[in-house]
Each structure stands twice: as C-alpha cells, then as structure tokens.
Amino acid sequence: MTDPRMQALDYVRRNRDRFLEELKDFLRIPSVSTDPAHRPDVEQAARWVAERLRAAGVDPVEILPTDGHPVVYGEARSPHPEAPTVLIYGHYDVQPPDPLDLWTSGPFEPRVQGENLYARGASDMKGQMMATIAAFEAVARSGPLPAHVKFLIEGEEEIGSPHLPAFLQAHRDRLACTVSLNPDSGMIAPDTPTITYGLRGLAYFELRVYGPSHDLHSGLYGGVVHNPAQALCELIAGMHDAEGRVTLPGFYDRVRPLTEEERAELARLPVDERFYLEQTGAPALWGEAGYTPVERIGARPTLEVNGLLSGFTGPGAKTVLPAEARAKISMRLVPDQDPEEVYQQLLRYLEERAPKTVRWEVIRMAGVRAVLTDRNHPAVQALRRALETVWGRPPVFKREGGTVPIVTQLKEMLGVESVLTGFGLPDDNLHAPNEKLHLPTWSRGLEALVHFFYNYGVT
Structure with missing residues (x-):
C-alpha cells in the first residue's frame, strides 16, 4: 500500500507550478483593507x-460577515474521531502599495525574477496562505485526513483586526480546536528553519500636548508662551535613561526575566549586530544595556515614537509657535506586562514630568498582551520534526519582536496555543515597495506543512 505521506509529497511536487500560478491570481487582487475604495477588491x-478552499476539498465553506470585512470559514473532518483539530489562521488583506514610484513593477502585477516572486502580499501573507491551502489539498487528495482541519481567514489583519474579537466570541463553539496553526511568521534565513515561540504584546497611544488656544507668531510670543512641540520633545526624551531603559514608573516591575536556557537558545540564532546593521542601514545599534540585540528584539520591552506632528511642516519657512503637538507612541510588551498597567504608568510619568505651562491628554489606541507558546507542545514538536526533515537540520527557536493579536486572543478567549510558522525572509520588504517571496524557501515550506499534518495527526 502506498504511504499517504509520500503520495502527498509527490502531489505537491507535481502541482507546484499550478500552485504558483494560483498564487499569482490571488496576488492580482488589490485587497487593501484600509482603503474604502478597495472594499470591492477585499470582497x-x-x-x-x-x-x-472548496477546490482543495474543504466542505463546508462560508463567508461570514462582520461589522467590517468578512471572515472566510471552512471545515474538513478526518474519519478518525480521536484526531486532533487544527485551526488554520490567515488573512487575505494586504497593506497599501505606496509609494508606487519605488516599485520596479506593478505591485499587483506578480513578477518572477530569479528566485523571487514580487507583488504586494507575496510574503505577507497570501504566499503563506497559499502554501497552507496547497499542503492541505495534497494531504486531502492522498488519503484520509490525519487531523480535523478548520480555516479562519480574515480580511482586517493589516488594520489591527478590529472586528475579530467579537467574531471569536460569537463563534467560539464553532472554532473549538486542539491547536492553531498560524503561518503569518517567517524564517531567519533560507537555510535556517525557524519556529517562533514568543510574541511581544503592544500598547499604543497618542500623546497630545496643548499650549495656546491657537497658533501664534513666534517672534511676538516666542519666549513668553511655552512651545508645545518643545514640551512634547522634552517629555519624550525623558522616557529613556542613558542606559536605554524606559523610565516610566514601574515599567519593569512585571517583566519576566530570561532564563539561562532561553538565553542560550537565543544565542544560537545567526543574528548578530552585523545582521541588524545590514537589515536596517543604521550607522550603529542602540538599546537597553546588558542585553544582546536578539534579546532586546524579542524578550525585552521597548518604547518607541512612531510619529510626530506639530506646527508648520510644508516647504519653505513659516515662523509659527504651534498651538499643539502630537506623538504616536508604541510600547512592545513582554510576558506578564499588562497594557492597562502600562497605560497607568504612562499617566504617572506625565503627571510627574509635564510642566504646568501646557495641557496634555493620552488617547489609548491598542492593547494586546504578550504570549509565549510551550515549546514542548505536541504541535510545536510536530512542526520541529517537519522542518528538520525538509531542511536537514533542526530549527532554531526565536521570540518575535512584533505582535500578532490573534495569537493572544485565541489563547485568552479559546484557551488555545498557536504554532507559529511561515517561510518569509527578513529581506522580503514587508509593508514596503518591492515586497517579495523567495520561491525555493516557499517550495520547501509546502513540503514541511505536509509533514506537519502527518506528524501531528493520526496515521
């Protein structure tokens, strides 16, 4: 009798070109979720x-409405009653392609050059979704499914998934599962299979500082009225000390320290100072003293200014003393930090430091807890063996510096762990012009996902 696993792997190899052409069709749809003009494209x-999904053998499949963009949901059941249930998460929306003049080809006109496929969404995350659907199809066409499979594919990830929590709550019984497979992650390098086991949380605010009731002539009133832009800059400058530590009162009280085992595991990652300098183009690195760059990225909390706005910013000169100044501020959080507590810490900092010559307010915009996945979870180990089989070397485990809200929401609302995988690379230009997907890595990923289903399911 033919081994279903080997049949599925052969199916992937025979249909790889078709899968790539289907991915190109998917990429031609400009599903930009943040732009109302693209709502028909999102739909x-x-x-x-x-x-x-229907063509892959998923049945039933439904397009379920939300107060925003719809969610695509589907199920496929294994004949084995004792089989685990894998909930596959993904998103079909993409970032805007701007600035268009920096693309070397149309952002929604997929182009293969060398080993790369260029298009908006190629890596984040239509390519990852296509790999997962293709791997499922190969398994479904090669014998009994080794696991029950559910698909949850949303259209608002790139705008913060504002309607997903309500959807999860409304459909929690339908979404019940053993584990979630989330391919919205990536690898460190083409030859370094990677499993992400930690994601930082997020607390996002807008800080507004007000001075006079209206813009003033800087010659007539400068030196008499405190400039809100200057006050804001001084407040921001004080949010870090000389060692790169955040100065908000109590900010580190709940920060879980890294264990020696984790520090040793993170030290295995092939990402040193040179790696970050090459990726960023920065003249030198900066950050909290006492930690390596990879530790600061994934396991230590941060505070960053994401945007500043005040006064006159057009071409030429205008001597204005602005009436207000605004800053977008994000904090990446680590396990045990609470976004609500961080908000209170920011308020205490401002109450202690803000001068009486200005007024201020803080607007809360997002709050998500950090999450750690158990590296010994059976699904994580199934993925580890799958990646090692395809790449011929054990994967490295890393903590991701970014935030994927669905992972936290599934854990808090459904009690479900997520296995984070994906086959994007650091130089894929996510959210930037000339986004790309490395096709040899993607092809390996198809086979690794096939192995995952068999490793984790009933065979």
Whole structure:
C-alpha cells in the first residue's frame, strides 16, 4: 500500500507550478483593507479564498460577515474521531502599495525574477496562505485526513483586526480546536528553519500636548508662551535613561526575566549586530544595556515614537509657535506586562514630568498582551520534526519582536496555543515597495506543512 505521506509529497511536487500560478491570481487582487475604495477588491479576495478552499476539498465553506470585512470559514473532518483539530489562521488583506514610484513593477502585477516572486502580499501573507491551502489539498487528495482541519481567514489583519474579537466570541463553539496553526511568521534565513515561540504584546497611544488656544507668531510670543512641540520633545526624551531603559514608573516591575536556557537558545540564532546593521542601514545599534540585540528584539520591552506632528511642516519657512503637538507612541510588551498597567504608568510619568505651562491628554489606541507558546507542545514538536526533515537540520527557536493579536486572543478567549510558522525572509520588504517571496524557501515550506499534518495527526 502506498504511504499517504509520500503520495502527498509527490502531489505537491507535481502541482507546484499550478500552485504558483494560483498564487499569482490571488496576488492580482488589490485587497487593501484600509482603503474604502478597495472594499470591492477585499470582497473579491474573500470569494477567491472561499472558492480555493472548496477546490482543495474543504466542505463546508462560508463567508461570514462582520461589522467590517468578512471572515472566510471552512471545515474538513478526518474519519478518525480521536484526531486532533487544527485551526488554520490567515488573512487575505494586504497593506497599501505606496509609494508606487519605488516599485520596479506593478505591485499587483506578480513578477518572477530569479528566485523571487514580487507583488504586494507575496510574503505577507497570501504566499503563506497559499502554501497552507496547497499542503492541505495534497494531504486531502492522498488519503484520509490525519487531523480535523478548520480555516479562519480574515480580511482586517493589516488594520489591527478590529472586528475579530467579537467574531471569536460569537463563534467560539464553532472554532473549538486542539491547536492553531498560524503561518503569518517567517524564517531567519533560507537555510535556517525557524519556529517562533514568543510574541511581544503592544500598547499604543497618542500623546497630545496643548499650549495656546491657537497658533501664534513666534517672534511676538516666542519666549513668553511655552512651545508645545518643545514640551512634547522634552517629555519624550525623558522616557529613556542613558542606559536605554524606559523610565516610566514601574515599567519593569512585571517583566519576566530570561532564563539561562532561553538565553542560550537565543544565542544560537545567526543574528548578530552585523545582521541588524545590514537589515536596517543604521550607522550603529542602540538599546537597553546588558542585553544582546536578539534579546532586546524579542524578550525585552521597548518604547518607541512612531510619529510626530506639530506646527508648520510644508516647504519653505513659516515662523509659527504651534498651538499643539502630537506623538504616536508604541510600547512592545513582554510576558506578564499588562497594557492597562502600562497605560497607568504612562499617566504617572506625565503627571510627574509635564510642566504646568501646557495641557496634555493620552488617547489609548491598542492593547494586546504578550504570549509565549510551550515549546514542548505536541504541535510545536510536530512542526520541529517537519522542518528538520525538509531542511536537514533542526530549527532554531526565536521570540518575535512584533505582535500578532490573534495569537493572544485565541489563547485568552479559546484557551488555545498557536504554532507559529511561515517561510518569509527578513529581506522580503514587508509593508514596503518591492515586497517579495523567495520561491525555493516557499517550495520547501509546502513540503514541511505536509509533514506537519502527518506528524501531528493520526496515521
């Protein structure tokens, strides 16, 4: 009798070109979720995903409404009652392609050059979704499913998934599962299979500082009225000390320290100072003293200014003393930090430091807890063996500096762990012009996902 695993792997290899052409069709849909003008395209992308799932053997498949963009949901059951249930998460929306003049080809006109496929969404995350659907199809066409499989594919990830929590709450019984497979992650390098086991949380605010009731002439009133832009800059400058530590009162009280085992595991990652300098183009690195760059990225909390706005910013000169100044501020949080507590710490800092010559307010915009996945979870170990089989070397485990809210929401609302994988690379230009997907890595990923289903399911 033919081994179903080997049949599925052969199916992937025989149909790889077709899968790539289907991915190109998917990428041609400009499903930009943040732009109302693209709402018809977002809806088209949802229909495309639903039809593609049906073609892969998922039944039933539904397009479920939310107060924003719809969610595509589907199920496929294994004949084995004792089989685990894998909930596959993904998103079909993409970032805006701007600035268009920096693209070397149309952002929604997929182009293969060398080993790379260029298009908006190629890596984040239509390519990852296509790999998962293709791997499922190969398994479904090669014998009994080793696991029950559910698909949850949303259209608002790139705008913060504002309607997903309500959807999860409304459909929690339907979404019940053993584990979630989330391919919205990536690898450190083409030859370094990677499993992400930690994600930082997020607390996002807008700080507004007000001075006079209206803009003033800086010659007539400068030196008499405190400039809100200057006050804001001084407040921001004081949010870090000389060692790169955040100065908000109590900010580090709940920070879980790294264990020696984790520090040793993170030290295995091939990402040193040179790696970050090459990736960023920065003249030198900066950050909290006493920690390596990879530790600061994934396991230590940070505070960053994401945007500043005040006064006159157009071409030429205008001597204005602005009436207000604004800053977008994000804090990446680590396990045990609470976004609500961080908000209170920011308020205490401002109450202690802000001068009486200005008024201020803080607007809360997002709050998500950090999450750590148990590296010994059976699904994580199934993925580890899958990656080692395909790449011929054990994967490295890393903590991701970014935030994926669905991972935290699934853990808090459904009690479900997530296995984070993906086959994007650091130089894929996510959210930037000339986004790309490295096709040899993607092809390996198809086979690794096939192995995952068999490793984790009933065979």
